[in-house]
Amino acid sequence: xxxxxxxLPTATQLCLEAAKRLGLDASVxxxxxxxxxxxxxxxxxxxxxxxRSPLNDAVAARLAEDKHYTGMLxxxxxxxxxxxxxxxxREHPTMASFRDRAGMAPGVEAAKALGYPVxxxxxxxxxxxxxxxxxxxxxxxxxxxxVWQLDAIALVQERIDGRDFRLxxxxxxFLIGYERRPLEVRGDGKxxxxxxxxxxxxxxxxxxxxxxxxxxxxxxxxxxxxxxxxSSVLPEGAALSFDGPIQNLNGASTAxxxxxxxxxxxxxxxxxxxxxxxxxxxxDLKLExxxxxxxxxxxxxxxxxxxxxxxxxxxHREQALLAQMQVLEALFA
Numbered sequence: 001x002x003x004x005x006x007x008l009p010t011a012t013q014l015c016l017e018a019a020k021r022l023g024l025d026a027s028v029x030x031x032x033x034x035x036x037x038x039x040x041x042x043x044x045x046x047x048x049x050x051x052r053s054p055l056n057d058a059v060a061a062r063l064a065e066d067k068h069y070t071g072m073l074x075x076x077x078x079x080x081x082x083x084x085x086x087x088x089x090r091e092h093p094t095m096a097s098f099r100d101r102a103g104m105a106p107g108v109e110a111a112k113a114l115g116y117p118v119x120x121x122x123x124x125x126x127x128x129x130x131x132x133x134x135x136x137x138x139x140x141x142x143x144x145x146x147v148w149q150l151d152a153i154a155l156v157q158e159r160i161d162g163r164d165f166r167l168x169x170x171x172x173x174f175l176i177g178y179e180r181r182p183l184e185v186r187g188d189g190k191x192x193x194x195x196x197x198x199x200x201x202x203x204x205x206x207x208x209x210x211x212x213x214x215x216x217x218x219x220x221x222x223x224x225x226x227x228x229x230x231s232s233v234l235p236e237g238a239a240l241s242f243d244g245p246i247q248n249l250n251g252a253s254t255a256x257x258x259x260x261x262x263x264x265x266x267x268x269x270x271x272x273x274x275x276x277x278x279x280x281x282x283x284d285l286k287l288e289x290x291x292x293x294x295x296x297x298x299x300x301x302x303x304x305x306x307x308x309x310x311x312x313x314x315x316h317r318e319q320a321l322l323a324q325m326q327v328l329e330a331l332f333a
Contacts, residue, residue, distance in 0.1 A: 008034035010309040011051035015039075018324035024332070041332045051307040053280065053331055055170075060277035064304040067123050067155060070276055071301075077275035079268065080298045082158040085110035086123065087144050092152035104144055107156035111140055114158050119246070120144055122151035126303070128248030133159065160298040162286035164247045167261060168306045168323065170280050170330060172270035175323040176311060177258035180247035187234025193223070194230040201254045203313045216251040218244050249310045257316050261290055268294040272302060280327055282306030 008016070012034050019026045019039050030036040035050045046054055056064075063069055071081045088095045088102035095102055111118045111134075120143035121131040130150045134140045140156065147154035167177035185196040197204040197213070204210055210230055213219050222242055223229065234240070242252035249255060265287075273281045282303040287296060312320040 009050060010312060011035075011307050012037060014308055014312050014320060014324050015048060015051065015328070018321050018328050021321070022325055022328055024328065039328065039331070044332060046331055051309065052305040053327060055280045055327065055331055056278050056304045061304040063276055064278060064281065064302050065124050067121070067301050068153070071299075073275045074272055074299050074302075077271050079272055079275070080296070082119075082160050082298060082300065083110075083114060084155050084157045087148075087154040087156060089148040089152050089154075092148070094152050104141060107140065107144055107154065108137060110156045111137065114156075116140075117159055117245070119155075119157040119159055120147060121155050121157065122147050123153035123155055124151050127250045128246065131246055131248070133245045159245065160286045160300070162288050162298065165258070165285050165287060165290070166255075166282055166306075167258070167265075167269055167285070168280075168282040168308070169266075169269055169273055170326055172266075172273065173326075174261055174266050174269075175326060176308065176316075176319055177261065178255040178311060178314075179258060180249060180253050180255055182241055182243040182247065183252045183254050184239070184241045184243075185234070186240075187236055187238035189236035190233065192231055192233050193228060193240075196234060197230070202315050203310075212250070213252060216242075218242050219252040222252075255310065255314060257311065257314070257319065258290070259319065262294070264294040265290060265297065268297060272299055276302055278302065278304055279330070280305055 008028065012028070016026050016037070025040040026037060028034060028037045037048050039046050039048060063073065068084060068086055071084055074081050085106050087104055087107040088098050090099050090102040117133050117135050118140065119131065120134055120140060122129065130147045132143045134143050144154040144156070164180040165177060166180065168175040183201065185193065185200050187196065194210060197210065204213065214230060219242055222240055247253040269283045272283055284300040286298040286300060308320040308324055
């Protein structure tokens with residue numbers, strides 16, 4: 001090891017801790033930022049980039065970055081997906097060949113057919129960036145234009161109700177998962193909102209994480225409407241809930257660990273991975289409950305080489321490490 005592990009990105013820390021347990025040799029190749037590192041076992045070596053690994057082939061990993069193409073493949077596998085329409089930016093240089101089909105009109109027509117509210121999101125970005133729920137045509141147009149500042153393609157998508165699950169798999173085998181939930185706190189007349197947040201979710205003990213949270217629109221709407229800040233002592237019994245239709249662990253949401261899932265749901269998710277051609281993947285889906293009929297599961301998107309950082313930071317370090325160890329074992333199998 002040639003860089004202090006505590007100074008590295010969480011995804012890298014997790015991989016290096018898992019590698020150490022497995023007896024693998026490791027070198028951080030870019031200690032300035034810490035994302036590029038190498039793992040070795042005897043004369044075998046693999047370059048790693050953050051939480052990404054060489055387990056997935058390049059085409060499958062690229063397909064998983066394209067939400068619309070992924071949805072098409074899942075639909076062909078007879079899996080339920082939200083109805084989705086693309087809006088291509090006429091101004092983006094990569095869309096020059098498709099200008100006759102570009103613009104806002106397909107999304108406006110799709111929203112009329114689906115009925116509001118609808119979800120608007122970038123086709124390729126992650127971590128909830130650019131995702132919004134819109135209630136009418138005016139806000140839809142503004143949301144699509146905002147997405148075009150981030151991505152050449154904006155998606156207008158059917159809103160799906162249900163609980164929000166992320167489930168990770170390796171070669172069809174369930175690794176670890178979580179249910180996204182709105183962040184909720186209740187005042188005790190003694191602790192500040194900052195202290196209550198840290199007690200509810202250990203990630204918010206970090207000042208930088210709290211600063212990012214204060215920039216979350218949902219958080220600002222709830223807290224500022226009461227005239228409070230993170231330094232305010234909440235009155236005893238005062239409850240704050242940051243509920244909303246879109247849960248994002250980089251914002252005002254937390255998560256519940258999932259360590260087991262029903263066999264029917266595992267099989268459905270394995271089909272999703274096979275449809276895209278992925279070995280190591282995470283599925284985002286909506287379902288009333290894990291025990292519900294898996295045919296009712298709506299597959300929102302698939303992520304190649306899913307990060308385990310959030311579970312690690314939420315305090316489920318051992319579960320995250322065991323899952324990461326399975327990934328590294330497969331890499332050197």
